[in-house]
Amino acid sequence: MYAKDIYGSAKRQQRVEQLKQLAGKSGVGEIAAHMGCSEQAVKCLAQRNGISLAIDVTPWSREHEEYVRRNAQSMTMAQMSKVLGRSVVSIKAFCQRKNISMMKRGQYHHAAIATDEDVELCRQLHEAKMPLKMIARKMEFSIHLVRNIVYYQRA
Numbered sequence: 001m002y003a004k005d006i007y008g009s010a011k012r013q014q015r016v017e018q019l020k021q022l023a024g025k026s027g028v029g030e031i032a033a034h035m036g037c038s039e040q041a042v043k044c045l046a047q048r049n050g051i052s053l054a055i056d057v058t059p060w061s062r063e064h065e066e067y068v069r070r071n072a073q074s075m076t077m078a079q080m081s082k083v084l085g086r087s088v089v090s091i092k093a094f095c096q097r098k099n100i101s102m103m104k105r106g107q108y109h110h111a112a113i114a115t116d117e118d119v120e121l122c123r124q125l126h127e128a129k130m131p132l133k134m135i136a137r138k139m140e141f142s143i144h145l146v147r148n149i150v151y152y153q154r155a
Contacts, residue, residue, distance in 0.1 A: 023051050024055055073106075113145060
């Protein structure tokens, strides 16, 4: 019985050391998977041994903030996370905090048919008094799409 207590204590101490190394670098789920136990067990072990599981937060630099603002309408959060080395959740929270819209516009919208250049060309041709039917033929668009573009009903 005495040997079992020593073994249990040594194993517990080994798990505590392992948790200290992983805490702050990974999420609770990742730590639990690495240690081969449940998330609840990781949280309990951390609480009993005074180990913080909070992930170290890197402050946002001015360059990163400008990058997000510049590319918010053209890139996905996953693409930005790879470039900036941050999680998608981090970027989403930052955008919400700074009131940055990630809505895609123009040629980056998922339902876009024409590029921004094509839209601009259609509008210029219309201003030059070219008939809608001729613009549609020239651009290989439907006349309905050209009408919506030149009358600013669709971008």
